Amino acid sequence: MPVAGRGAAHPGPESQEGRHSSVVYSDDQQWAEHLGVFVRDGLEKGEQIHYFADTTAPERVLRALADAGIDGAGATARGQLSVSVAARTYLAGSTFDPDAMIGLWFDTVEAARASGYRGARVVGEMSWAARDIAGADRLLEYELRIHEEVFAHLPLTAWCFYDRRLMSPAYADVLAGAHLTHRGEPYGVPALRVAPLTDRPGLLMSGSAGYDTREAVAAAAAVLSGAAPRMELDLAALRHLDAASLATLAYAAAGRQGGAPLKVRQAPSPLRRLLQLFPELDSVVEVVDR
Known part of the structure; x- marks a missing residue:
């Protein structure tokens, strides 16, 4: 960049x-x-x-x-x-x-x-x-x-x-x-709010991520897949994450270039299930619960 x-x-x-x-x-x-x-x-x-x-x-x-x-x-x-x-x-x-x-x-x-x-x-x-x-x-x-x-x-x-x-x-x-x-x-x-984190590199997503908010999810994915070596995604206030949005975010994490894994705070259950199904994602996604 x-x-x-x-x-x-x-x-x-x-x-x-x-x-x-x-x-x-x-x-x-x-x-x-x-x-x-x-x-x-x-x-x-x-x-x-x-x-x-x-x-x-x-x-x-x-x-x-x-x-x-x-x-x-x-x-x-x-x-x-x-x-x-x-x-x-x-x-x-x-x-x-x-x-x-x-x-x-x-x-x-x-x-x-x-x-x-x-x-x-x-x-x-x-x-x-x-x-x-x-x-x-x-x-x-x-x-x-x-x-x-x-x-x-x-x-x-x-x-x-x-x-x-x-x-x-x-x-x-x-x-x-x-x-x-x-x-x-x-x-x-908005139905889905995406904003920068205040104290560290990353994004906060709150609300509901679905078909109507796919452009906002795509924008978040573009940021997360960028060149920043450290990046965190805070999903604590996210009420809903549909399969398409989940896939978009997962692809962004997998496509990160040479940086540390994407830290996901308060990962919702669909993302946790995805990580169980595809353990290879463990190298690109780190779930943080606190």
Whole structure:
């Protein structure tokens, strides 16, 4: 993955949880209020700020800042603030590529620090994910990966903006639930919530995993099969795991590359039965009950 060998930068005093937030809103006033809080805080902390718009015209961002008494034009002139569009960032290639985006964050922070800023601060409008865009189905995987692969290494703060007017409620809920910190309107609890663990590499899955949640299970499997040497899957709050989801997670564990076995906390009975039927999985799955 592109983070290899690029961990020299260290995060600031704010926790990883607080530096990666979902922001859900449903009207322009809420959008403007969150924007103002985010930019004002970044200016005060001496960070370089980037706003990646999707449906919002860049000049509208500057107008909203001016209405809030924030000199966005001045910050832009001196290079502390930039407003661009998703087509130049998230969607710069022919498809949305989580690996490329993770590399971009390292480059962004390196450039900010080289320019004398303490770190970088980014808003990303995520409404593009609701359209028929190649790779958009990997957004949940990306949101889950960057907790460990980005925020554990970089002085970066990122707020992901989800506009309820442009996304289905169910999809917005799943994506918001992948963040450890949430701002704005409350989001509904999805049928299956997948989120990063707070204190160690891994994922928490809670709720029910079945046919309707297969995309969320696939995203979790993509994270679990990655290159992290240690990975834990906490299933203590999982009420149901169907056979297809179980197979997907088992294949992910078996496909891990050269790392330690996948630790599974509070494995449900279907997984325990699978391990009894296929003892060869003992080398790739370690059940932890405490």
